[in-house]
Amino acid sequence: MSALLELAGVSRAFGGLRALSSVDLAVQRGEVVGLIGPNGAGKTTLVNVVTGVHRATSGRVRFDGEDVTRLRPYQAARRGIARTFQIVQPFSAMTVLENVTAAALFGGAARSIAEARAQAREQLAFVGLEQAADRRAGALTLAMRKRLELAKGLAMRPKLLLLDEVNAGLNAVEMDAALALIRGIAARGVTIVIIEHLMKVVLSLCSRIVVLHHGELIAAGKPSEIVKDARVVQAYLGRRYAEAQPAHG
Amino acid sequence: MAEPLLAVSGLRAGYGDVQVLWGVDFAVHPGEIACLVGSNGAGKTTLLRALSGLLPPSEGSIRFAGGELAGASPERVLGAGIAHVPEGRRLFAAMSVRDNLLMGAYLRRDGAAALARDLERIYEVFPILAERRAQDAGTLSGGEQQMCAVARGLMSAPRLLLIDELSLGLAPAVVDQLSDALRALNREGLTLLVVEQDVATALELARDCHVMDSGRITRSAPSEALRNDPAIREAYLGVI
Amino acid sequence: QDTIRVGAPLPMTGPLSPEAVKQQRGYNLWAETANAAGGVKVGAKRMKVEIVYVDYQSNTPRAVQAAEKLITQDKVSFLFSPFGSGATKAASGVSEKYGVPTLAATASSAQVYDQGYKYLFGTFTPNDTLTEPLSDIVRKAAPGVHRVAILARNDLFPLAIAQEMEKSAKKRGMSVVYFEKYAIGTLDHASALTQIKAQAPHWIFATGYTNDLVLMRKQMADLKLEAPVITMIAAPAYQEWIDATGKLSENVTSAAWWHPAVRYKGKDLFGSTESFVKRFQAKYKTLPDYAEASAAAAGAILQMAIEKAGTIDPAKVRNALASFNETTFWGPVKFGPTGQIVSLEPPVFQIQGGKPTVIHPAAIRQGELRLGVK
Amino acid sequence: MKRDALRAVAMFVLIALLPLAGDSYWLRLGTTMLMYGVLAISWNFIGGMAGYPSFASAAFFGLGAYAGAVAQKLGAPMGFAWALAGAAALVFAAALGVALLRLRGHYFAIASLVVAEVLRELVNAATDLTGGGMGLNLPIPRLASIEGQAMFFFYAMLALAALAFAAMLAAMHSRLGFGLRCIQQNESAADMLGVNTTLYKVAAFMLSGVFVGVAGAIYASWVHYIEPPDVFDVLYSVKAIVMVLIGGAGSVFGPLFGAALFLSLEELVWRNYLQVHTGVLGLLIVLLVLFLPKGLISLRRRTA
Amino acid sequence: MLVLQVLANGLILGGLYACIAAGFSLVWGVLNIINILHGSFIVLGGYLAFFAYSIAGIHPFASILIAAPLFFALGYALQAGLINRMIAAPVLLTLSLTFGLDLMLANGMLVAFSADFRKIILDPPLGVLSVGPLVVPVDRLTAMILALALTGLLYLLLARSRIGRAIVAVRMDREAAALMGVNVKRIYAVTFGLGSLMAGASGALLAMIFPISPLVGPAYLGKAFVICVLGGLGSVPGAMIGGLALGVVESFGALWLGPEYAVPLSFTLLILVLIVRPSGLLGKRGYE
Numbered sequence A: 001m002s003a004l005l006e007l008a009g010v011s012r013a014f015g016g017l018r019a020l021s022s023v024d025l026a027v028q029r030g031e032v033v034g035l036i037g038p039n040g041a042g043k044t045t046l047v048n049v050v051t052g053v054h055r056a057t058s059g060r061v062r063f064d065g066e067d068v069t070r071l072r073p074y075q076a077a078r079r080g081i082a083r084t085f086q087i088v089q090p091f092s093a094m095t096v097l098e099n100v101t102a103a104a105l106f107g108g109a110a111r112s113i114a115e116a117r118a119q120a121r122e123q124l125a126f127v128g129l130e131q132a133a134d135r136r137a138g139a140l141t142l143a144m145r146k147r148l149e150l151a152k153g154l155a156m157r158p159k160l161l162l163l164d165e166v167n168a169g170l171n172a173v174e175m176d177a178a179l180a181l182i183r184g185i186a187a188r189g190v191t192i193v194i195i196e197h198l199m200k201v202v203l204s205l206c207s208r209i210v211v212l213h214h215g216e217l218i219a220a221g222k223p224s225e226i227v228k229d230a231r232v233v234q235a236y237l238g239r240r241y242a243e244a245q246p247a248h249g
Numbered sequence B: 001m002a003e004p005l006l007a008v009s010g011l012r013a014g015y016g017d018v019q020v021l022w023g024v025d026f027a028v029h030p031g032e033i034a035c036l037v038g039s040n041g042a043g044k045t046t047l048l049r050a051l052s053g054l055l056p057p058s059e060g061s062i063r064f065a066g067g068e069l070a071g072a073s074p075e076r077v078l079g080a081g082i083a084h085v086p087e088g089r090r091l092f093a094a095m096s097v098r099d100n101l102l103m104g105a106y107l108r109r110d111g112a113a114a115l116a117r118d119l120e121r122i123y124e125v126f127p128i129l130a131e132r133r134a135q136d137a138g139t140l141s142g143g144e145q146q147m148c149a150v151a152r153g154l155m156s157a158p159r160l161l162l163i164d165e166l167s168l169g170l171a172p173a174v175v176d177q178l179s180d181a182l183r184a185l186n187r188e189g190l191t192l193l194v195v196e197q198d199v200a201t202a203l204e205l206a207r208d209c210h211v212m213d214s215g216r217i218t219r220s221a222p223s224e225a226l227r228n229d230p231a232i233r234e235a236y237l238g239v240i
Numbered sequence C: 001q002d003t004i005r006v007g008a009p010l011p012m013t014g015p016l017s018p019e020a021v022k023q024q025r026g027y028n029l030w031a032e033t034a035n036a037a038g039g040v041k042v043g044a045k046r047m048k049v050e051i052v053y054v055d056y057q058s059n060t061p062r063a064v065q066a067a068e069k070l071i072t073q074d075k076v077s078f079l080f081s082p083f084g085s086g087a088t089k090a091a092s093g094v095s096e097k098y099g100v101p102t103l104a105a106t107a108s109s110a111q112v113y114d115q116g117y118k119y120l121f122g123t124f125t126p127n128d129t130l131t132e133p134l135s136d137i138v139r140k141a142a143p144g145v146h147r148v149a150i151l152a153r154n155d156l157f158p159l160a161i162a163q164e165m166e167k168s169a170k171k172r173g174m175s176v177v178y179f180e181k182y183a184i185g186t187l188d189h190a191s192a193l194t195q196i197k198a199q200a201p202h203w204i205f206a207t208g209y210t211n212d213l214v215l216m217r218k219q220m221a222d223l224k225l226e227a228p229v230i231t232m233i234a235a236p237a238y239q240e241w242i243d244a245t246g247k248l249s250e251n252v253t254s255a256a257w258w259h260p261a262v263r264y265k266g267k268d269l270f271g272s273t274e275s276f277v278k279r280f281q282a283k284y285k286t287l288p289d290y291a292e293a294s295a296a297a298a299g300a301i302l303q304m305a306i307e308k309a310g311t312i313d314p315a316k317v318r319n320a321l322a323s324f325n326e327t328t329f330w331g332p333v334k335f336g337p338t339g340q341i342v343s344l345e346p347p348v349f350q351i352q353g354g355k356p357t358v359i360h361p362a363a364i365r366q367g368e369l370r371l372g373v374k
Numbered sequence D: 001m002k003r004d005a006l007r008a009v010a011m012f013v014l015i016a017l018l019p020l021a022g023d024s025y026w027l028r029l030g031t032t033m034l035m036y037g038v039l040a041i042s043w044n045f046i047g048g049m050a051g052y053p054s055f056a057s058a059a060f061f062g063l064g065a066y067a068g069a070v071a072q073k074l075g076a077p078m079g080f081a082w083a084l085a086g087a088a089a090l091v092f093a094a095a096l097g098v099a100l101l102r103l104r105g106h107y108f109a110i111a112s113l114v115v116a117e118v119l120r121e122l123v124n125a126a127t128d129l130t131g132g133g134m135g136l137n138l139p140i141p142r143l144a145s146i147e148g149q150a151m152f153f154f155y156a157m158l159a160l161a162a163l164a165f166a167a168m169l170a171a172m173h174s175r176l177g178f179g180l181r182c183i184q185q186n187e188s189a190a191d192m193l194g195v196n197t198t199l200y201k202v203a204a205f206m207l208s209g210v211f212v213g214v215a216g217a218i219y220a221s222w223v224h225y226i227e228p229p230d231v232f233d234v235l236y237s238v239k240a241i242v243m244v245l246i247g248g249a250g251s252v253f254g255p256l257f258g259a260a261l262f263l264s265l266e267e268l269v270w271r272n273y274l275q276v277h278t279g280v281l282g283l284l285i286v287l288l289v290l291f292l293p294k295g296l297i298s299l300r301r302r303t304a
Numbered sequence E: 001m002l003v004l005q006v007l008a009n010g011l012i013l014g015g016l017y018a019c020i021a022a023g024f025s026l027v028w029g030v031l032n033i034i035n036i037l038h039g040s041f042i043v044l045g046g047y048l049a050f051f052a053y054s055i056a057g058i059h060p061f062a063s064i065l066i067a068a069p070l071f072f073a074l075g076y077a078l079q080a081g082l083i084n085r086m087i088a089a090p091v092l093l094t095l096s097l098t099f100g101l102d103l104m105l106a107n108g109m110l111v112a113f114s115a116d117f118r119k120i121i122l123d124p125p126l127g128v129l130s131v132g133p134l135v136v137p138v139d140r141l142t143a144m145i146l147a148l149a150l151t152g153l154l155y156l157l158l159a160r161s162r163i164g165r166a167i168v169a170v171r172m173d174r175e176a177a178a179l180m181g182v183n184v185k186r187i188y189a190v191t192f193g194l195g196s197l198m199a200g201a202s203g204a205l206l207a208m209i210f211p212i213s214p215l216v217g218p219a220y221l222g223k224a225f226v227i228c229v230l231g232g233l234g235s236v237p238g239a240m241i242g243g244l245a246l247g248v249v250e251s252f253g254a255l256w257l258g259p260e261y262a263v264p265l266s267f268t269l270l271i272l273v274l275i276v277r278p279s280g281l282l283g284k285r286g287y288e
């Protein structure tokens, strides 16, 4: 079976800065892949290229057997790619419910507004936001907004979900709940790419981790291998983390 | 114990009809690093906004270095020596990194030489910013932006620095760097109040810790004590 | 009812408002003079006149609306047209619809009158009555003048008269080396003038409103564009144009339908031209220009027609106007079959020593055409 | 939605009774009011729902007026000419929308503002077809009495306003309206959710053009004389916005209330303050903005 | 030759245009206010210069020195007293506000000054400068140089001074600027004051070149719109380049296509520029 998402030699430059340089990456169906790397490594840029926000300067992106390199964001969304934003982007003057309804209506399979609303309620219940359904999205706290992003993503019935730091800003206990949530999503058969700086999240969820640095893939492999990789430790984890690691694991 | 640098009592504030802070009391002592933890929506951000004058409190007092700051404008608060690194960073996106840092020093009037010296010092602490000094802040990566935001806060040469969500979105190595940098600054006399979700990191960094719940400070204690408190462990540290 | 109500839609705000002021002066002077004399004689009784003004904001359809409002709401018996050929043409449909005799004081273009309307009468002769004598004079005084450049504002009257000028020039064997329109609101004429200069014309003929021609005259001087004859229509007839261009106004020629130097013995309430000018000066401390005089003349003519008809019945007054044949301070007045005046010989004049000096017709000539405008 | 529709029907029936009460002057006012209503409702599609501050109303209006007038001049019957004007505005809006709606915010506002100016000058220059600066006279319909004509145009405008209103009501409760609201809030997020933003925006722009185009054509037939500076007057664009703001942006009845109120103010002031009427109107606008920034609709909410 | 003269004409006109637009662009970019009053302020500045010259004999170049502080104060007061109340409102509301104010001001000027066109006639006139075959009117040239100098000063103020940086910061993020200790309302008032100052000063310069009347405000406003979009909102160098470009394009448009097409040409150009570069020529740091 071919990979769900395939990047071949993808580069993206901003002026003189190469935010991504010939990245090759394949994500298999049903996988939960972690994407880590220092700040500014190009992780968000990669998500933007896959979803059509930025167009690859060179290279190709294939999704589900089709070339999606030149698609516009809404087209990517309709083919089954959903994402969350690192800097959350709700429709702040709309209610939480309406936000998710929009996702179900335009990105999902809902045929009418009423149907979309029903689906949205389901997703809100799933992420635990049903209490907040009628609040203005702009008045939510950061963590709630991140859950809202998740609900929006899910309402689109995606094949691939790109999570850009959805767990940032959660404390450990809240995070445990979030992890359970993401596991539940994966269990539905959704392929997931997680970008996160919280190693706890990445390590506990991902079957495979890829590491970006200066726009290049510097390592890929099982979590246990990655945390010991000298280059990853040097560029990303820091010595202290590496030292603390044995005690942890 | 010395006089507190910041003493908050009975502070109430909210947004329109929504009251968020229901009488907050706590104190921060000079020269310490204090941290503020609490679950999502507890009102931590709201508290910092009230402290820095962005959100006028409806009641209560904020005493800072002997003066009363409740109801003061952000300008006066900053002038008195409290700088605030806001949630979401809020950099000036189309300004260069350097200009952002200079904006941090907007109220300072101690001369160009002092400014230049502080700028150099900042670049030492955050070398990546030196590299990107001419780049527009809006195009920095998330972590770079956070560093720039902290650095900008420092440029006002504050006595007390408030940081909302210190480690949010930062690579582990950077969190270490930042913590080291803050400790160094703290040793030089800077007082810090940090909101941090990673309670383990927070407890490690801070001397005193304040736990916030539903718009009130429910507990204030030395970090040491909290770390070993089973209730706190269960509520905020969790288990993997 | 013992007053005669006359409606006057005017562009009191908007770009045409200076014109509205002039119209208003003329109408007011007529109404005051008539009322001071006891009013208009209608059969056996005397009726005072009252002018009902409505501002149409220099917006033509608003003028139509204003005319309709005046007729249906304010119940006026007669109408003075809105300003200019365009708005007059538009509003004449309304007065025709309601059968209200209407006097147009500022409409000259033939297109206004050839719609077959019966209730519209105008005090301006057709445009070619200005360009024809002008061309004759220039031809005679300066046989060497044969290259003509025309620059016209793209607007009903200025464009129409420019087209007449083109015809008049060609008729006399002159060649039109430049003919362009400029858009309303143009802030800069340098390019057009530079191009004209490159053509080295002998005669520059420019049309537009006061501000256009102030700017254009100034820019001609800036570009050192000179010619034996420079004609501008119609601004030089206005004192404010002369004031605003100062020395640059010298030797610019123009033509208009009337000039305070003409001399007619009128049978209207003002009597002779001289006594009209005197009254006007007494009230407004300045010489009347053709627009102001035309407005007063419209009132005077209406008054005579009413007095002749002996009633304010619209159809009867309309007939009195159609068969009107009298001399007024404005000149001999007789309306042609379309309603436009046919009996006037408009004067041609030139600014000499900062003052308009009549150079045609011969009967009232004050000076000779001088060549060379710098 | 049902309740709004019922109320709207009641309201339009009430307006339809106006000719019983008034004379031709009132009829003229009523027609103008309905025309303003069409302008305001139409602006609401692009400005209120999609959040794009369009100043293109004047362009659509002028285009429709000239399309209708020229068609009639060339011999087309009036009704056909009106339909043609609507079609012209629709096509023009589609083409223009594809080009302009890539711009955001202020830039879009200006570009749309400038379109009317360009059209005006083009119409001005095309003297043979449009009469240019000399304006264009339309045949005065000799079909009926003066009152009959006034009545006819009143009901024509009423029908158009009702149509525009129905379209707005339908759009607001449809997928289109939902998508437009998403675009208004955050366009890139909407895009990311699968909203075909270009398509939706262009659709909104077309809706905001077509009724105005027909209104322009009806207007031309009604006043039977048009000229470029009048029908392409930028004030049509500005007034449409001010009316929606006065009424309350984003609400169903706001645009209509706004149109009625604005026209009443304009008319009252125009009649009563000859020298200073524009100034007084300005003052009223300033006061409204300062004290009722959310529009008249907010009054009802406040008292409720 | 002809081309050179037209180029010179265009550049000189463009310099004046730049000055018209700079203040408008600033207010728009920073305060997010489309200041409809700008055109009327220019006219008012023109009247100031006109009366200063005709009554007191003050040369228009000198009357800039009077116009500048006066208009700054006027703008400052207007913003501080009135517009600041609406500052967080959507752009269309503030637009309506300035639209209403403009109706009042224009009407007021009409009552006060009447609609007559007036023009400053310098006595003695400044004459023209002949450079080879080129002729350049000295008054226009000087006005353009002064206009560009003013615009340049504004640029320096924004780029170099502390208050300039505060203005830019407020433009980008109001709340963050407040956190830096910037008094946002005062910066707003200062910015509006600066915009008004530029309007008044350019009006004083223009009164020497163009006939003024209360009715010409919209024409200037239209130019300002076009220029500031051409150059990119809020960017002073953008206004400068946009102004010069517009002047040159209009001049050549009039030469090659006929004066009738000068204005539509410039507008068409504007739309094209926008389609190709949606944030203006220099719009990289533009507002949106």
Ligand SMILES: Nc1ncnc2c1ncn2[C@@H]1O[C@H](COP(=O)(O)OP(=O)(O)OP(=O)(O)O)[C@@H](O)[C@H]1O
Pocket: A014, A017, A019, A037, A038, A039, A040, A041, A042, A043, A044, A045, A046, A086, B139, B140, B141, B142, B143, B144, B169
């Ligand atoms: N629109 C842009 N214009 C210019 N440079 C950009 C732009 N977007 C991103 N960059 C640059 O590209 C690099 C990669 O950025 P990106 O946001 O992808 O990093 P990241 O890996 O997501 O970092 P973080 O973990 O901090 O979110 C950074 O150096 C950033 O400055």
Ligand SMILES: Nc1ncnc2c1ncn2[C@@H]1O[C@H](COP(=O)(O)OP(=O)(O)OP(=O)(O)O)[C@@H](O)[C@H]1O
Pocket: A138, A139, A140, A141, A142, A143, A144, A169, B015, B018, B020, B038, B039, B040, B041, B042, B043, B044, B045, B046, B047
């Ligand atoms: N602008 C606003 N308008 C109305 N309510 C708000 C607004 N901002 C925040 N709130 C509400 O105030 C409460 C406290 O929010 P606050 O952001 O202070 O929490 P927090 O402790 O910082 O949470 P987090 O850890 O998620 O950042 C929440 O219930 C939130 O919904």
Ligand SMILES: [Mg+2]
Pocket: A043, A044, A045, A086, B141, B142
């Ligand atoms: Mg990122």
Ligand SMILES: [Mg+2]
Pocket: A142, B044, B045, B046, B087, B164
């Ligand atoms: Mg917070």
